[in-house]
Amino acid sequence: MAKDQKSDKKAPAKGGEKKGGAAAKKDYYSVEGGKLERKRRSCPKCGPGVFLSEHKDRSACGRCGYTEFKTKKE
Ligand SMILES: [Zn+2]
Numbered sequence: 223m224a225k226d227q228k229s230d231k232k233a234p235a236k237g238g239e240k241k242g243g244a245a246a247k248k249d250y251y252s253v254e255g256g257k258l259e260r261k262r263r264s265c266p267k268c269g270p271g272v273f274l275s276e277h278k279d280r281s282a283c284g285r286c287g288y289t290e291f292k293t294k295k296e
Contacts, residue, residue, distance in 0.1 A: 263281055263290075265283040265285065265286065265288050266288065267283065267286045267288045268283060268285050268286055268288075272285050272286075274288070274290065279291065279292050280292055
């Protein structure tokens with residue numbers, strides 16, 4: 223069964239080539255005075271890529287439920 227089919231049909235390669243979220247990551251950081259400041263911390267359990275959601279006195283991971291309480295340091 224020789225399939226000698228010449229592609230005479232030029233179909234644009236469509237296949238989930240969209241990569242979303244690349245620009246959204248910018249929101250996690252802010253550059254202040256030439257210094258990169260991390261707004262969010264990544265989850266130590268889930269690894270980098272999974273950020274902890276910031277709360278008033280704690281950071282929590284919405285994926286595994288990891289919670290890290292903020293310690294007041296002065
Ligand atoms: Zn996590």
